Amino acid sequence: MIEIRKANESHVEGISSVCTNAYWATYGETHSNEYIERVIKDYYNHERILGEVTESNCDWGGYFVAVEKGKVVGAGGGGMIDNRVGELFVLYLDPTRRNEGIGTKLLDIITQQQKEECGAEEQWVSVQKGNMRGIPFYEAKGFKFQHEKVPYENPTYIKWRYSRKI
Template identity: 60%
Template sequence: MVLICKAEPEHVKGIARVCTEGYWATYSEMFSKKYIKAVVQEFYNEKRILNEVTNSGKEWGGYFVALEDGEVIGAGGGGMIAETTGEVFVLYLDPIRRGEGIGTMLLDAITRQQKEEFGAKDQWVSVAKENQKGIPFYEAREFICCSEQPVYRSIEKENPVSLRYWRRL
């Protein structure tokens, strides 16, 4: 049975593993190894994740984890980007667990937090333009593509594009 809960410090290693493996599985055919390593090193290192687990608030609501038999099999989190606007910042699963509804359960937990604790009325997410795993997932959950922009982090000659998706809550 899969349990969704707020992440605790004991989940940090599992979050780092799931996000790293999920990132590689999602982007290995789109981006260079150098780019992926840089992103993983910046965002999914244990020190940063521990800080994000222990220091949550309105701008970063903290991580939620999907646990099965105490093992982290998915992780996600978001925060508020405006008074009534939430955003999903990260959502990854163990790559072999895709298609089981775990991502939906994590998204539901993030959305519930944003609505109930922070008063969100709408929600955004950025998805790489070539991400054929994420795009269908968010579109199936009533997100609408509104714009394109450069991704947060780019290196050398790689200039990945991010699609901005929105939905009313």
Template identity: 45%
Template sequence: METVSIRRAHKNDASSIADVLERSQWFTYEKLFVKDYIQNLIDNYYNVERIQKEIVSISEEWHGYFIAEMNGLVVGVIGGGMTDGTCGEIYVLYLDPNIRGNGIGTRLLNFFTKIQKHTYGASEQWVAVAKGNDFGIPFYEARGFVFQYEELSYGTTKDDQDISLKYRRKI
């Protein structure tokens, strides 16, 4: 496999991040949700302008985006923040669908976990995974996350039928 580097995203990475996130949304959710719903998620959360703002708006609640880069191309993205004094959460972890299964997601998760643990003092980590996400659920379970409960996904209503499974692990 080619060399992969992981680093904090810069503002000029926003377009590449948006591209990975958009392709990942279609790959991951095309069988779970209707097209209009997926496109709405992309338009609202993964547009270049929002990503540019989120790259430079770093705080305890949002640590910014971190990317995996291969041959100068963004192939993976992770981001999250602290939900309270000792609880970190992953809000975004997606890979270019063409490079899944090469350990890049695990490297991104490990890198980000160290930041949450050593910079922000997290002792546990949470993630919300869409119910029926047959890519994300096994990934997180294999890395020690344990299912806790179901809830409506962030920014959705019952009509959307977007249910998140909340997972937690000690770090």
């Protein structure tokens, strides 16, 4: 049975490992190893995640995790980016556990948090241009493509911005 819950200190290692593995699985073919390693080092290190599971407010609602037999198999989180506007900042699964509905459950709980606790009526997400492991999921959830964003520091890795009413 899979339990969806708010993450705490005991999930730090699992979140780090799921995000690291999913990041390689998602971007290994399209992004340089150097870039991937830097993102993983900056965002998915234990110290940072420990801070992110202990802090929770409307700007960052904390991590939610999908846990099976004590093992983290998925992780996600988001926050508000404007009045009534939420964003999904991160959503990753153990790459061997896709298409079982786990991503849906994590997105649902994050969406519920943003609506009920923070008054969100709209939700955004950034996806790497052409990420066919992510885009069909968001489209199935009613997200619509809005615009392209070329990151100043890494103009090669274009992001697509999607949004939906919630």
